[in-house]
Amino acid sequence: MTELEQQQARAGVSNAAFSRQNALSWLVLGIGVLATLFIWSYLVEREERAAHREFLLITDDITSAIHKRMIDHEQILLGGAGLFDAAVEVDRDKWRILVERLQLANNYPGILGVGFTQVVRANVLSQFERQIRAEGFPDFRVHPEGERSLYTSIVYLEPFEGRNLAAFGYDMYSEPTRQAAMQAAAESGKSWVTGPVKLLQETHGVIQAGILMYVPVYYGGLPVSTTEERLAALRGFVYSPYRMGDLLAGILGSLTPGVGYRLLDTAPGLDNPTLFSDIDDTVTSPALTRTVQLSLYGRDWQLEFESTPEFDDRYNNSGWVPFAGLGISLLLFLMATLLVLRRDQAELLAHAMTQQLRSSNAALRQSEERQRLVLKGSNDGWWDIYLNDMRFIASQRAWEMLGYPPTSDFQSLHRWQALVAPEERHKLIKLLREALQSDQSAFSIETSLSHQAGHRVPVLLRGAIQRDESGLAVRASGTMLDLTEQKRVEQMKSQFVSTVSHELRTPLTSISGALAIVNSGSLGEVPAPMRKMLEIAETNSQRLNHLINDLLDMEKLAAGKMKFELRTCSLKELIDEALAANQAYAQSRGVNLVSHGCHDVLVRVDSMRLHQVLNNYLSNAIKFSPQGSQVVIDVVTDQDTVRVSVTDQGEGIPAEFRDQVFAKFAQADGSDKRKQEGTGLGLAISRELMAQMDGCVGFDSEPPNGATFWLSLPIEAQAEVQAEATAQVQTPSVLVVDDDPMIADFIALVLRKAGYLPTTSVTLKGAQQQLQETHYDAMVTDLRLQDGHGLNLIREVRAQAALAHMPILVVSAYCDEGQRLMHGQVDELLAWLDKPVDEKKLLSMLDAVMNRARAK
Template sequence: RPAFERELAARYPGFDSISERDGDARVPAASRSFYYPVALVEPLAPNASAIGFDLASHPDRLRAIRRALDRGQPTLSAPVTLVQETEGGRAVLLFVPVERRGLLIAVLRMSDLLAAVLPASRDRRAVELTDVAAGQGLHADADADGDADGMVLRSAVTMTAVDRQWQLTVSTAVAPVLVTWEPWAVLVAGGLLTWLLAVLLLVVTGQTARVARLVEERTAKLAASESRVRTIVDHVFDGVLSVDEDGVVAAMNPAAVRMFGDRVGESFPSLFTDAPERPDGGPSLLELEGLRSDGQTFPLELALPAPSPERGGHATATVHDLTERKRVDRLKDEFLSTVSHELRTPLTSIRGALGITLGTMTATLPKRATDLLALADRNAHRLTALVDDLLDLGRASAGSLEIIQQRVSMSALVADAVDGVRTYASEREVGVAVEAHWEGDLWVDPQRMVQVLSNLLSNALKFSPEGGEVRLVALEQGERVRFEVHDRGPGVAPEHRERIFDRFHQADASDTRAVGGSGLGLAIAKEIVERSGGSIGVADREGGGAVFWVELRRPRHEAAA
């Protein structure tokens, strides 16, 4: 409907929407599954108001339309009041089907037709044409009641025109001594009327050639478009399901049938272990478990569109099977875990040997050798930290990342986190400042939370300019405690904020990036914080830079105090 209304609005300036009649007023047509709006009218000037009027909005017209389309033959409607008439003109509509997809409509005003076929007379005459089935009159002239000095002659004839029966009645007031052939004229007029209707039908049918060609061209374009869409839908790897307003699966593409089996006619929620909730606002992307026809489950990603009044309750859902992705992720995690364990043992030996050498032999070694040993020791520590991150990542993926919560003071957490990065800050020549606006205890895993704060501080130091300063702020927000790490680096672009906490994601992933890193620290920090019942995020810092924040719940008795 919206596309059709846009097309008519472009063709006819001033057109607003498909309309119907509500009493004497024209109102936008109610929402329904089909419309038969007037799309073309000739001549346009006196009939412009008919453009967009839905002929299906009245049951009599709808019956005539369906009869014409079902039979493939011209059909007359019952008498109607024309929407473009300002004085309530009555007429019948002749519906001529065109390729069974459209209708050519001729408007037959009986007043014009009768005026053409009845002879002029000075006598008072009343003419009425009645639809026998509907019992409705189409046309009546002034009454011809007899008077004291005259009499009234009435004559009626019944005829069939385009599958409907009509009765033509003519009443004439005449003088008593006047002999007239008016009744015979009525019979002649009735025959002439039938002949004119037949001629009009031939003329109208003859004019359908141009409309038929136009409909044929548009039908071919529509068929080609539908074929292209069907080809795309049938060959995509994702499942596409059409769901009606009752939540029942109305159609499935081949990919959806391969996932669920043929489930047309079943309830849409029955395809999942947990019924998906339809979005209230925008579209939603959900990760769920699907149910195959044999009862087996499989992981999937379900995309649901936002509700739209134009579609009513109908919706099209897209399903992506995550089975292969999950399998690859599991293999990757197992590989990383295996490699990490294999690397940790030799790294421990290397670090031990370097530590002994630097601690006992530096006095006897040349400065160049001592510098190289110190460089090797620093890199060994970096590799160990990377291996630890990979092991934590593997544990998080397997759901076995251990969080042991206990009461710990906020000041102790902050002090340990700052001590852990003090050497790195000195190397970077960046200062670290602490602003504590709240003092109290938290219920967290102290080792893991120090790991989170140290990671945020290390990132801030890494991206801060030489001579800058990084601030760690602790403050109270209702029943939660918030830690903020402020830096003066380049900040985080908006397009990276949603994914910066994903595994291996880096804002600058190019080979020429100025700052290194594995892209694991923030992903592990997010896992730790969320398992601790908190949240983590990033925002812009006023004046430039970024603010990474962590919010944690306070112990209940602390919050109550």
């Protein structure tokens, strides 16, 4: 092609691009650009709203945590003041014991101590100093020196060590900022906080802003109804000093992700009003800011919050949208233009693509048909969950398994969760959450679903997890297998084993007893040729009896029929009993039993079942240990758990058998000629028994150096056992009502950790009976209960005069339904919290509704 032809061709292409025939391409470009702008604007706005919501939640949590902790500190000082009010005489030892019981370092990090400063009149100053010196402080003086009409000397300050030694004897009334707060506390009779000061404890390290809280103490028997009377009766102040940096770090901990804050004292005339700041001043334009006013004990504080660059970056992920949208729009424009310019080629391409699409559709139909036939043949149902918007869809067979009419529409995942049996719901959600949060790509879970007719349908859920580029789970798909027939067969097998075992036990007991009587010589001397055979018969009848007992135990555990009486027991006593019970067997085998580190700790167990586990461990260790060796039982405690280990000197456990150690009928040597007898059920039973007592089992082995089998149990705290009788008086009681026992126990655990005394009920009738028999300070209830609706319980409570003002927190997946059924009725002492339960929100909302009840 000549140069002139090339120029003409380029001109033709250019003219065609701007021709009327290409208007559709320009329309596509315009729509693409407008759509890009709209999507970008929407994403930016959504990110800003999400960032603002999270920012408000975090700053509210910080403000609430500071407010609550300062109230806690006031309660500590009021307790110290109460000691002076109640005791005839308070000395240094009593003060030290009081403060040690508070465990400040563990429970209230950031507080330097709790002290008492005594008011000393000028005319008795010398006498006061001589009195303190006589207590063992020969160099004591009230400082700073100087003549004043009134002195206040720090007498007690615990812990009396480290930084606190510098404050002993200090007259806080001599410093204006401290004096103003002390004067206000004395005149009002209320707790008071100082402005920012430099504490005497700032003897080394980085100097932090400090504050002090004062609670006035008055002489008993004197009138304190007026300001003048209170000043005349003033005995001193119980107080605490705080380094603000340490205090706020102890209060907030990890509550400030992505948010910087500054705490200011807004009183006028302060040289440096900043109490603490972790705001990066180099960041000049944070995306979000907030200011909160906080008034506490005579001081007006101001919290200034700023989002950090890391926080802002989390909600600034839409910058790629305009570039991607513009690129796609240009690509579509070019494709449309090429289609216009190359109509013939486009028609050919469309024809080829049509053929390819038809071929693909035919292959897809064949594939779908094969899958349908496979699922139909296996009698499985299928399901598909989109995790981004929590929607799911299930096949006709899946709905038929549960007795519901099939639907091809997407459903809310909450409906599917509602079909899970209440006793299985918490376990299933936990297992699914673990699978989604891990890196596994498939899972298999057995659970129970509720049939429309009311019965339970056991199913096997198998699924595959699809993840995005970052590894986040976005979709889960799989099958659902009805296990009703399989469970029925298993139950028949279990019943058969149980029936056979029970039927064998009676004649076997008679046989064993008869052989024992014959072998004992009670019926006359046994002829020597017969004695050996009778002994063999007696031994094997005993082995068969052990096998039957093990089979019955496994059947009871599998059916959930084994009863456990959990009580607080001494672990040392249980171990000693197990050692004594196995001593004769050990001597017969030439094995020595040794015990190490048997600490006397308390555990909550069924003593008979734990004795069974220990006997199993010890008898196995003795059985597999060579003659002349020793079996060691060792006890080790670690914070709130205790571990009991039994170690033998046998050949150890082969590597190929380790995965089967705790399986039913598992034996390393399964041949008919094995050296050691046994059923292979003992360890399987031990594992199930420990699981029922909140314990766990395991083993360690390095052949040929023997094996160590261990069990672990939570320690029952001594303080909790001693305080059990008085806990109802000291802590607020809460009735927890939920038809799912696991959720009820979980809520009770959260409340117990927060200082409440919870009681649980899984039925409406049980809750009604408990409310009649016991006084509760609050109630937490679900709506859909096994024998009624939670709103009926709430209406009954409100109808009773004694319970009309009880604070109630509804924790349910059906809060919307419950609020609609209230028909717009307003109840200030009723709060709503959606499931799943969030520990922080649960405690926050319960505190709020109980505070509203106290205010009424």
